[in-house]
Amino acid sequence: MRDEPSLMTGPSIDVAMSPLTPAAGIKVGSLWSGKRFYVALLLFLNLFINYMHRINLSVAAPAIARDFGWDAGKMGLLFSSYQWTYCLFLLVWGTLSDRIGTRWVNGLSVTVWSIAGMLTGVAATFGSMLATRLALGAGEAASFPTSGKVVRQWFPASERGLATAIFNAGTFAGPAFSAPLVAWLLLKQGWRMSFMITGSLGFLWVILWLTFFRIPSACSWLPVEERNYIAAHTDASRATPPRGALLRLIGRRTMWGLFLTQGCCAYTMLLFLFWLPSYLVQSRHMSLVRASWFTSLPYVAAVVLGLFIGKLSDSLLSAADIRQGKRRTLLIVFILLSGTVLLTNVVSNEYLLLSLISISLACISSALSLNIALTNDLVWNPSMVGSAIGFLILGGNIFGSLVPIATGYIVKWTGSFDLAFYLAGFLLFVAALICFTMTRAPLSFEERTT
Numbered sequence: 001m002r003d004e005p006s007l008m009t010g011p012s013i014d015v016a017m018s019p020l021t022p023a024a025g026i027k028v029g030s031l032w033s034g035k036r037f038y039v040a041l042l043l044f045l046n047l048f049i050n051y052m053h054r055i056n057l058s059v060a061a062p063a064i065a066r067d068f069g070w071d072a073g074k075m076g077l078l079f080s081s082y083q084w085t086y087c088l089f090l091l092v093w094g095t096l097s098d099r100i101g102t103r104w105v106n107g108l109s110v111t112v113w114s115i116a117g118m119l120t121g122v123a124a125t126f127g128s129m130l131a132t133r134l135a136l137g138a139g140e141a142a143s144f145p146t147s148g149k150v151v152r153q154w155f156p157a158s159e160r161g162l163a164t165a166i167f168n169a170g171t172f173a174g175p176a177f178s179a180p181l182v183a184w185l186l187l188k189q190g191w192r193m194s195f196m197i198t199g200s201l202g203f204l205w206v207i208l209w210l211t212f213f214r215i216p217s218a219c220s221w222l223p224v225e226e227r228n229y230i231a232a233h234t235d236a237s238r239a240t241p242p243r244g245a246l247l248r249l250i251g252r253r254t255m256w257g258l259f260l261t262q263g264c265c266a267y268t269m270l271l272f273l274f275w276l277p278s279y280l281v282q283s284r285h286m287s288l289v290r291a292s293w294f295t296s297l298p299y300v301a302a303v304v305l306g307l308f309i310g311k312l313s314d315s316l317l318s319a320a321d322i323r324q325g326k327r328r329t330l331l332i333v334f335i336l337l338s339g340t341v342l343l344t345n346v347v348s349n350e351y352l353l354l355s356l357i358s359i360s361l362a363c364i365s366s367a368l369s370l371n372i373a374l375t376n377d378l379v380w381n382p383s384m385v386g387s388a389i390g391f392l393i394l395g396g397n398i399f400g401s402l403v404p405i406a407t408g409y410i411v412k413w414t415g416s417f418d419l420a421f422y423l424a425g426f427l428l429f430v431a432a433l434i435c436f437t438m439t440r441a442p443l444s445f446e447e448r449t450t
Contacts, residue, residue: 031159035222036230039154040166042209043147046106047170048177049201050140051273053117054082055175056198057133059182059277059292060191067191068126076408079274081130083401086137087394091246094145094390098241098383102146102153107210109146110202113139117199121192141393148372148389152382153215156233157322158314161373165310168369169303172361175273176299183292234382241383248445249379249388257438258375259395261335264431265371266396268341268424269364270403272298272357279417284350294350298358302365309334309366313373322377328439331370335432338363342425345418364428368396371435380444388443399427 031037057064057079065075097105116135123129147167155163178198185194216222216230242248249255276298280291313330321327341360347353372389379388407420 029226031155031162034226036154036216036226039150039213040163042205042213043150043163043167044170044173045205046110046143046147046209047167048174049110049170049198049205050113050143051171051174052178052198052201053113053136053140054273055178055295056117056182056195057120058274059179059288059295060186060194061278062281062288063186063191070126072408072412074126076404076406078126078129078133079404079408080401082133082137083397083404084137085134086141087397087401089138089141090145090390090394090397091387092390093142094386094388095246097142097146097149097386097390098245101215102149102386103210103213105142106146106213107206109139109142110206110209111139114199114202114206117202118196119199121195121199144372144393145386145390148376149386152376152385153234154230156230157319157377158233160322160376161310161313161317161327161370162307163310164373164376165306165366165369168310168365168372169306171368172299172302172306172365174299176296176303179277179295179299180289180292183288187288241387242381242445245381245384246387246391249384249391249443252441252443254378254439254441254443255388255391257434258371258378258392261331261395261431261435261439262368262371262392263395263399264427264434265335265338265364265367267399267403267427268338268360269368270396270400271341271407271420271424272361274404275407275417275420276357282411283417284353286350294354294357297354298361301358302362305362306365306369310369310373313370323380323442325374325378325439325442327370327374327377328435331367331374332432332435334363334367334370335428335435338367339425339428341421341428344421367431374439378439378441378443380442384443 029035031040061075061079064070065072070078093105093109113136116132116139120129120132120136123132148164151160151163151167182194182198185197212221214220216227216234219227222230276295277288277291280286280294281288284291286294309330313327316330317326338360340356340363343356344353344360347356372392375388375392376385379385406423407417410420410423411417
């Protein structure tokens with residue numbers, strides 16, 4: 001089942017210093033014009049559908065709560081349950097992607113989450129809906145570890161920031177597109193049908209993935225010239241997973257710095273994902289349709305800026321800078337800029353509010369993409385990337401699992417979202433400090449670094 005070659009070689013090779021180069025005169029194109037763009041597109045669609053499922057419950061929450069008579073605290077528990085299995089399976093899928101490869105891991109995981117998404121539409125009790133959320137979390141946990149692994153396999157280090165931004169853009173394009181779609185479906189067909197329709201899309205993706213995806217060396221539709229270029233400028237086939245890879249990673253200060261940065265940033269992102277529609281309806285007294293558009297537009301801004309910043313981070317850095325983690329400077333800048341979330345509590349104009357949310361969400365989108373790319377940069381052994389990114393995203397989701405409960409009970413006890421936004425802003429400043437102080441050493445296991 002393994003889709004990566006098992007080559008017993010020594011330490012990973014610095015792609016910038018590799019003696020292999022494409023033959024003179026070969027035109028392999030940029031990421032945008034090369035055939036490898038289709039792989040980036042598949043990863044984008046994976047996260048797009050993944051987050052379409054997540055926003056579905058957020059948009060449908062007021063209708064579901066009304067139908068079942070559930071208060072904000074109970075809805076918070078329902079939101080949070082997804083994170084429980086998601087956190088557990090991140091490490092499972094991350095390790096499996098290093099061991100047996102991303103092709104079969106993605107095929108299985110997307111099938112699981114698609115079934116769970118559709119079954120949400122027929123749930124009749126709190127227990128049955130809870131079960132579908134647990135299954136959804138287990139399946140969707142594979143997306144980030146496998147996407148990070150595929151980026152390392154298919155894209156040179158000089159394209160890593162952009163490739164990461166492309167797949168991470170799916171996490172914002174999904175809600176941007178589906179928030180108004182789900183609202184429309186909910187009004188026309190009811191919330192149950194909205195889950196049935198969005199859940200079915202994953203099966204189409206599985207067919208495309210299993211049909212077209214292979215590692216570059218085994219991909220028949222990839223031109224020979226581009227295949228040779230990828231082999232010369234990537235290192236994913238030059239090492240096998242060492243024993244105890246995950247334990248080695250979590251023994252390093254740098255890995256914990258990345259983990260905590262991801263957690264603090266993801267808190268703000270998931271606050272918007274889980275609660276923005278409810279906030280706009282309850283606190284800003286918008287209609288559901290208007291709230292869905294005010295939810296959608298900031299996500300569109302996040303997609304556009306995220307792609308630009310991903311490309312910028314590649315353009316500004318040399319190969320040596322990438323290996324030493326210099327991407328962190330831009331990361332810290334965007335973490336701090338996303339702190340505009342603090343200002344949402346002091347504005348009353350709807351369009352100014354929309355601007356502030358758009359700025360904050362766009363900046364946190366860029367920060368999360370850059371942190372994933374930074375992890376890929378700092379993990380010098382490519383066979384450990386799936387495990388590293390699985391652990392990284394675990395940080396985001398441990399913090400993220402607190403968002404629904406904390407916010408639900410803050411609203412229940414105070415009658416306002418103000419304290420929830422203040423907490424998110426505080427965690428962003430903590431993230432910037434941690435990133436600056438704890439992620440300065442590469443995760444190279446050929447040297448004794450901490």
